[in-house]
Amino acid sequence: MGRKKIALVGGGQIGGILALLCAQKQLGNAIVFDIPEKEGFVQGKALDIMEMRPSFGGDIDLAGSGDFSKMAGSDVVIVTAGLPRKPGMSRDDLLNVNIKIISDVAEAVKKYCPKAFCIILTNPLDAMVYVFKKLTGFPKNQVVGMAGVLDTNRFKAFVSMELGVSVQDISALVLGGHGPTMVPLVRLATVGGVPLIELLPADKLEAISKRTAEAGTEIVKLLGNGSAFFSPAAAAIDMAESYLLDKKRVLACAALLEGEYGINGYYIGVPVIIGAGGVEKVLEVSLTAEEKAALANTLEAVKKTVAETKL
Numbered sequence: 001m002g003r004k005k006i007a008l009v010g011g012g013q014i015g016g017i018l019a020l021l022c023a024q025k026q027l028g029n030a031i032v033f034d035i036p037e038k039e040g041f042v043q044g045k046a047l048d049i050m051e052m053r054p055s056f057g058g059d060i061d062l063a064g065s066g067d068f069s070k071m072a073g074s075d076v077v078i079v080t081a082g083l084p085r086k087p088g089m090s091r092d093d094l095l096n097v098n099i100k101i102i103s104d105v106a107e108a109v110k111k112y113c114p115k116a117f118c119i120i121l122t123n124p125l126d127a128m129v130y131v132f133k134k135l136t137g138f139p140k141n142q143v144v145g146m147a148g149v150l151d152t153n154r155f156k157a158f159v160s161m162e163l164g165v166s167v168q169d170i171s172a173l174v175l176g177g178h179g180p181t182m183v184p185l186v187r188l189a190t191v192g193g194v195p196l197i198e199l200l201p202a203d204k205l206e207a208i209s210k211r212t213a214e215a216g217t218e219i220v221k222l223l224g225n226g227s228a229f230f231s232p233a234a235a236a237i238d239m240a241e242s243y244l245l246d247k248k249r250v251l252a253c254a255a256l257l258e259g260e261y262g263i264n265g266y267y268i269g270v271p272v273i274i275g276a277g278g279v280e281k282v283l284e285v286s287l288t289a290e291e292k293a294a295l296a297n298t299l300e301a302v303k304k305t306v307a308e309t310k311l
């Protein structure tokens, strides 16, 4: 069996880290795609990573291209093409520009690698993954949005910082849209099997949930020009790896719901199993009345953005 092929569409901040992680984890040969005007830029990034391979002993190949036809035969496509936020912008402010870009990418993926497992990162996430699915017409198990893994990782990071314990032992789940209405399920979080609610007082838990929901904005403000890129890339690679290695990890992802959680026809963050079949299953968890209300609220936010796509 030859190496797997990964198409990284968008060779900016996140795209570069994705390429690095593909190489370090030996996931497969990766091509970084960008607009033709930036072909040299992505070729430079790919070559730079090729030249660092002796340091970690990797052999996979990386290349950069402005020619989408080179996507042919890709097993996985990870899409970050599109504008990131600047300070003062919400993810929804990106909609009009990014919808056009996602449409172009969807057309190319449909044409050149119609069997690829597609992971979308471009914001506003829940609407962009919806658009990509609509325009490709791919089955729902083949198109997923990266948001929940990142939101959950942020929650876990803040818990570990607060408690001074290893992130490895923290288990948590953040549901909902990728925006300020997301729903960290604090009630279900555990630290080495111990319920988190027994380890921290309510005000601290509230502060961690709030910081999680605003974590992307916190980084946008600090960076001053662009949005988070290391952690989104790492989260997408967890998803790609689970697919390529059929790991069947349970990860929070934006998945198309058809009745689960009482939601129909929208992409929203829920726990799913990712394996060789793509999004193999959506796991449903019973929610309290308060959590249900929070999920209804985040769904409204997603619906509003999706309505603006007019698709």
Ligand code: APR
Pocket (backbone or CB within 6 Å): 009, 010, 011, 012, 013, 014, 015, 033, 034, 035, 038, 080, 081, 082, 083, 084, 085, 094, 098, 101, 104, 105, 121, 122, 123, 124, 226, 227, 228, 229, 232
């Ligand atoms: N095809 C391919 N690449 C494109 C296209 C297109 N049609 N349009 C734009 N791009 C490229 C840009 O040229 C740029 O190199 O997408 C890249 C985006 O990179 P950055 O601007 O550095 O943005 P990044 O931080 O990587 O975020 C990308 O992911 O998390 C989201 O909100 C974020 O929507 C943003 C996306």
